[in-house]
Amino acid sequence: MYGVWTPEQVRAAEEPVLARTPEGALMRRAARGVAQVALAELERRTGGIAGRRVVVLAGAGNNGGDGLWAGYELRRRGVAVTAVLLSPDKAHPAGLAALGRQKGRVVTAVEHGVSAVDRADLVLDAIVGTGARGGLRPGAATLAAAAATARVPVLAVDTPSGVDPLTGVAADEAVRAARTVTFGARKPVHVLAAPRCGPVTLVDIGLGPELPPAPITVLEDADVAARWPVPGPFDDKYTQGVVGIAAGSRTYPGAAVLASGAAALATSGMVRYAGSAADEVRAAWPEIVATDTVGEAGRVQAWVVGPGLGTDDAGAQTLADVLDAGLPVLADADAVTLLGQHAELRERARETPVLVTPHAGEFGRIAELTDDRVDSARRAAADLGLTVLLKGNATIVAAPDGRVLVHPAGSAWLATAGSGDVLSGVAGALLAAGLDPWWAGGCAALVHARAAEIGAGAQEGPGSPVPASHVQRALPAAIRQVREAR
Numbered sequence: 115m116y117g118v119w120t121p122e123q124v125r126a127a128e129e130p131v132l133a134r135t136p137e138g139a140l141m142r143r144a145a146r147g148v149a150q151v152a153l154a155e156l157e158r159r160t161g162g163i164a165g166r167r168v169v170v171l172a173g174a175g176n177n178g179g180d181g182l183w184a185g186y187e188l189r190r191r192g193v194a195v196t197a198v199l200l201s202p203d204k205a206h207p208a209g210l211a212a213l214g215r216q217k218g219r220v221v222t223a224v225e226h227g228v229s230a231v232d233r234a235d236l237v238l239d240a241i242v243g244t245g246a247r248g249g250l251r252p253g254a255a256t257l258a259a260a261a262a263t264a265r266v267p268v269l270a271v272d273t274p275s276g277v278d279p280l281t282g283v284a285a286d287e288a289v290r291a292a293r294t295v296t297f298g299a300r301k302p303v304h305v306l307a308a309p310r311c312g313p314v315t316l317v318d319i320g321l322g323p324e325l326p327p328a329p330i331t332v333l334e335d336a337d338v339a340a341r342w343p344v345p346g347p348f349d350d351k352y353t354q355g356v357v358g359i360a361a362g363s364r365t366y367p368g369a370a371v372l373a374s375g376a377a378a379l380a381t382s383g384m385v386r387y388a389g390s391a392a393d394e395v396r397a398a399w400p401e402i403v404a405t406d407t408v409g410e411a412g413r414v415q416a417w418v419v420g421p422g423l424g425t426d427d428a429g430a431q432t433l434a435d436v437l438d439a440g441l442p443v444l445a446d447a448d449a450v451t452l453l454g455q456h457a458e459l460r461e462r463a464r465e466t467p468v469l470v471t472p473h474a475g476e477f478g479r480i481a482e483l484t485d486d487r488v489d490s491a492r493r494a495a496a497d498l499g500l501t502v503l504l505k506g507n508a509t510i511v512a513a514p515d516g517r518v519l520v521h522p523a524g525s526a527w528l529a530t531a532g533s534g535d536v537l538s539g540v541a542g543a544l545l546a547a548g549l550d551p552w553w554a555g556g557c558a559a560l561v562h563a564r565a566a567e568i569g570a571g572a573q574e575g576p577g578s579p580v581p582a583s584h585v586q587r588a589l590p591a592a593i594r595q596v597r598e599a600r
């Protein structure tokens with residue numbers, strides 16, 4: 115588990131550290147970290163260091179200063195460094211002077227920068243960091259585009275420029291980094307726009323003691339492994355938690371089969387199904403006890419409601435019945451729409467632990483979604499009194515008590531029909547096993563994404579599309595892989 119802090123919090127934590135350290139020491143430490151990663155990248159990509167060409171795109175603020183100082187460090191190791199100054203009159207004076215002392219080349223015209231980028235082995239993006247406002251300016255955008263066109267790898271200094279450090283929203287022309295080196299603490303961009311950042315290296319600049327409790331948590335395999343329910347020697351099918359699935363319809367039996375099967379694969383114990391796709395569920399999963407209605411289902415410890423349910427009166431009645439049972443509930447798909455439509459269902463949902471799992475479109479039916487997805491999810495959870503799992507390439511789970519986690523997916527293969535049904539089955543099974551909604555959502559999101567990676571073959575190579583039924587099928591392998599981290 116690790117924490118993520120907002121740029122504002124990082125800036126506040128930097129102040130006392132800056133005050134008690136010699137001037138420029140923090141930046142030097144940051145720059146040495148950048149140079150170290152750059153050297154490793156050069157070595158790995160070109161088999162050498164001396165004489166290799168690195169271009170530093172240096173902006174007007176301290177991010178540019180980091181880049182210039184990193185250029186100085188690289189020069190000392192024999193790298194041919196060209197700095198392109200985007201605001202020549204505002205370039206960091208000490209960094210620029212240091213690079214000059216090491217005979218680094220400095221250019222100011224964008225066209226000269228472009229031809230240097232074309233011939234570079236590596237580009238350092240030190241255009242802008244946590245002080246960014248809006249998208250890239252034209253000169254910076256031209257240089258970022260040149261690196262992309264020439265397929266020169268970019269190492270982002272602190273954050274990929276053109277991507278909002280707080281929200282992860284990327285302007286069209288934003289930098290796509292092969293790697294990112296950040297300082298002091300990970301920032302939201304690193305988990306909300308992980309594909310833009312590449313692998314992130316965190317350089318310690320001594321902020322630790324100054325940081326407040328992390329506003330965002332990222333779960334790792336070991337955290338999930340420690341909570342994944344597995345049977346003990348005295349468990350039977352009932353003691354581990356029985357999950358009921360109220361999903362699917364005559365028109366959409368697939369949702370029922372995907373959700374119920376995922377629940378059966380996620381935890382040991384038992385799955386009950388209640389709905390009009392009972393025949394299809396029985397045929398696909400003989401171990402699932404299927405009935406036609408929630409009333410007939412028998413005892414469960416948590417309900418999954420919504421996928422393929424329909425939004426008519428019958429759907430609303432099913433949701434009301436499930437909420438009134440006073441058990442943990444996972445509400446997905448049509449259940450989210452119904453919650454948006456009926457105030458009295460929202461009131462009932464406050465009375466029992468509920469995890470809702472909307473995608474962006476469904477989220478908009480229950481709360482306002484802004485560019486700041488973390489803030490939107492946090493507000494929705496607090497206002498509605500339930501736990502919100504907002505799906506997306508980065509999945510956000512926000513509890514009404516303010517806890518927020520982000521799961522940055524390693525791939526985008528999950529963007530496929532039916533994958534949400536699989537997630538709801540997994541998360542529902544975890545609720546039935548006794549995990550609180552926040553943990554159930556976080557653990558389910560991680561294992562679900564892992565199953566997609568495995569199903570897509572993305573751990574061995576570039577991967578291929580993976581339909582939801584194959585994501586479901588890869589759940590056991592994903593759970594095993596995650597549990598290895600125990």
Ligand SMILES: NC(=O)C1=CN([C@@H]2O[C@H](COP(=O)(O)OP(=O)(O)OC[C@H]3O[C@@H](n4cnc5c(N)ncnc54)[C@H](OP(=O)(O)O)[C@@H]3O)[C@@H](O)[C@H]2O)[C@@H](O)CC1
Pocket residue numbers: 128132140141144173174175176177178180201241242243244245246247248249250251254271272273276297319
């Ligand atoms: N504090 C420390 O000691 C340490 C700080 N550290 C480093 O400092 C960074 C933060 O530095 P910062 O606060 O100076 O802001 P920064 O990100 O360089 O940007 C501000 C400048 O960029 C410009 N600009 C703005 N938007 C832009 C855009 N869209 N496109 C292009 N340009 C844009 C804007 O220029 P202006 O509007 O004035 O022309 C402004 O001057 C942080 O990310 C980390 O790398 C580390 O060294 C550790 C120690």
Ligand SMILES: [K+]
Pocket residue numbers: 177239240241242243270271272273274275
């Ligand atoms: K940057």
